[in-house]
Amino acid sequence: MNKFNSILIANRGEIAVRVIRTARQLGYRTVAVYSDADIDALFVHEADQAVYIGPSNVAESYLSQEKIINAAKLTGAQAIHPGYGFLSENASFSEACAKAGITFIGPDASAIELMGSKRLSKIAMIEAGVPCIKGYQGADQSIDVLVEKAKEIGFPLMVKASAGGGGRGMRLVLKEQDLIENIKTAKSEAQTAFGSSELILEQAIIEPRHIEIQVFADNFGNVVYLGERDCSIQRRHQKVVEEAPSPFVSEELRQEMGQAAVDAAKSCEYKGAGTVEFLVDKNNNFYFLEMNTRLQVEHPVTELITGLDLVHWQFLVAAGETLLLSQDQIKLTGHAVEVRLYAEDPRNNFMPQTGTVVDWHTPANENREGVRIDQGIQKGQVVSQFYDPMLAKIISFGENRDIAIRRLKSAVQDTTLLGVNNNKLFLKNILSNAIFAQGEATTAFIEQHFTDDFSMAQDKPSEKTLARAAVLFYKQHSLVNQSPYKLDWTSSAALNYALKLSFNGDVYNLHLATEQFDSGKFQVSVNEEIIEIIDVDSQLNLTQGICVFLEQNIRNKYHYAFDGQRLYLDDGLGHFIFDNVSNKPADVEHSEGGGQIKAPMDGAIVDILAEVGQVITKGQTLGILEAMKMEHQLKSMVDGVVEAINVEKGQQVKSKQILLNITVEQHAE
Incomplete structure (x- = not known):
């Protein structure tokens, strides 16, 4: 038995607030860790204690195992909950906690290491008899071998980072001539985001459903599944809407996928909360995608239809207790839907946004029935470029799917977020869409049915x-x-x-x-x-x-x-x-389409791909900006010659800062 009374949350934002809420209800004391950017964040105020761990850069704060373990020792915290992201799927961190005599609230390091690698986990799932997609998951990661294997698999093809998730290091390649560029980009993004450039290749399944199964396992060999979540509506491979149960999954398919997920967990002697993700084609054939060895962002919809607190279950398993329910005792009731509120601008290709939250109000403040808000922000908080742009999750529950959707749409409309551009209208319009309402959305939903939506097409105010x-x-x-x-x-x-x-x-x-x-x-x-x-x-x-x-x-x-x-x-x-600007003189310089490359947001320059004096063409990528865990290409809007480069690789820049000057070619040959 691993008894603990104090828990350090090695995370930030809404998931830190979420874990603190359950811990407080169960009588545990809580410790937060925070960086410079989060000195006045909501989760810091919510915790019983908080320890400063360094600069805003994640490598020097939230990814510093030494600083986090030292914070636990300093405050006497006997357990660490990693949340999701950061160190939550880091095997060496799990081992470091064990060596320090601190309970890691998650699976063993061996399971994290195996399932944290898409390459190794796929090999293990094939051996365990879990259905898998045709692809390449070999150890040889040279460009030549990847290109050769990709041609053998055929197109369309998915190029995926073996480590991590969230759509980073992932590319859909439709034709051979785009292959090498996408492999190189995926490798670079994966290395930046996860510290590993290892890739896998898979045959692309067109228009599948993305269905995931929540599993739980204790230390005594008991493994159960808690139904499924439908996460098919995605943008850039990042989930936008999640619901449980899936309107697509029959009881028979649920049991088949549930058993496959249990088999996957047993194959690696899993412990704690995990999610096995599958792609399902139109003929109900399902294929293993990956296993996330942590709590999922979308776990609230499972909580609402099962009546269970999954964080509570994590605490129980970490403390050496048995699961509270057997498989036949788990019942699914009603329907739940969740959307993610992001600081991003759908009118500008969903560019992540920074700024100060000048007003924030949610329907949860009104105790509205069937509405839950998991949030990590408060009025006056600065949304920085250092972290993921997700600010809150808006979740609804109803006796049936129609009620849940109606409640969620109303809750989204009645949420006030001022100060940073956000995807609120985009979410509301998705929830109003007839294809979604009919339960027919696949992973191709946005590309096929939503590309011209007003929330994305409106680049000027009405x-x-x-x-x-x-x-x-x-x-x-x-x-x-x-x-x-x-x-x-x-x-x-x-x-x-x-x-x-x-x-x-x-x-x-x-x-x-x-x-x-x-x-x-x-x-x-x-x-x-x-x-x-x-x-x-x-x-x-x-x-x-x-x-x-x-x-x-x-x-x-x-x-x-x-x-x-x-x-x-x-x-x-x-x-x-x-x-x-009524009292300001007219700006004679109009930058639209002009010879200046400006930073689209706060971030860091990853690379400069041009030199002074170089002749460039419209659409050419001149640099790479990294912000909020994503890489953004800086493209020229004109033909011309590079006149000046005002930044260098590794430099932090501010939104609208002029990065390069281009002398515009007036008469193209």
Whole structure:
């Protein structure tokens, strides 16, 4: 028996808060560890104690085994919960905990090492009789051998990092001429993310379902499965929506996959929580994908349909207890769905975002039935470039799938996140999609049915959004100056005002007209269209962050926040950041398509692929930026010659910083 009373959580964000919640309910004391970037994070405040472990860079903080074990010794923590990501699937960390006399809340190092390698685990699953996809998982990792084996397998082909997950180091290759470039990119990304460039190759199964089975095993040979989760809706191989049970899986298929998952766990003498992931084709044939030797991000949907606390079960197994239930005692009830709220901009190819959370409110604060929010942020927190951009998970439960989806869609709509661009509208629109509602979504859902969705295609604010922003700036100036007549904006008539609002570098000219005596009635001219807005509560205090507008006899509430002359607005059409530039001179330099390569976000320069004086072409990759665990290619928007390179490899850069200057070729030969 491994008795412990204090648990250190070797993680951050929402999973650290989640583990602390169960630990507190069970009477355990908790210890958090934090970096410079997380000095004032929610999980730090939630824990009983917190230990500073170093700089924001993960290699010097959350991936430092020595610092984390020393933190446990310093505080007397007898056990460590690794969460997911970071050191959660690191065999050497599990061993280091054991050597230090600290209980690692997870499987043994041998199981982590085996299943943490897609290459080795696939070999083991083939030996265990678990169905596997045709591919190459050999030890020879030379480019020549990988190319040769890829040709033997055929196209389309999946190139995958053997270590890690989350879509990093993973590429779908449709044709042979793209193979070498994708292998090299996958190797580089895998090395950066996981410290290993080892790859496997697999035949691509087109339009499969991604179904995973939650398993649990104790120290006495008992292994059970807790139903399945459908994680088919993905973008760049990262899960977007997860639900349990799957609308696709029959009871017969559930039992077959469940038994295969149990066999997989037994083959490596597994202990604790694990997830065996499968791809399932349209004929119900299923194939082993990988096993995650930790708690999954999407574990809440399993908790909601089983009524179990999986973190509690992890504690029990780590303490040497037997599983609480046998297989025939596990019952699935109702339906649960989860989405992941990310700091990313769907309008800009889902580029990860950084910034300060200026407002944060969720329906969970209202004790809404069937809604659960697992969150790691709070108002005033800075979202940095150092970590994964996932901020929270919004989860719903219902007696059936329709109720669960309806509750989740409403909860997403009623979640307020201002300060950083996010995927809230994208999530809401997916939940509203007919293909998803019918339970027919495969891993090809977004590419086949969602590529033109408004949440991704809308790269400019609508006329209605601009008009709402104009009225809010008017209200701000009215309150600050005590009178609308003291506004600094150019006035062409007593109650007519000209405004210039900037969004993503573009400037919009608007004209606002209002009646005398501040009646709350506005007419805003945008792109020759007149938008009429009635401010229902014209005396509303701006600090409340909610306005009530009447438009075409429809009354709506919108959330917003001001930071000086910057407005953050969520009007149901997306998250927008506007700057009032009415009093600034026109910017004669328009960077769109110009000769400057700017950093799309905060990050680190991984490589520079150009030299001063080099002739380059439009679309050519000139550098690689690493941020939030992903590599981003920096491409030229023009033909020209590299005039100046302002950064070097390894340098940290800020969003919008000019990285390279290009002399534009005016007349191509």
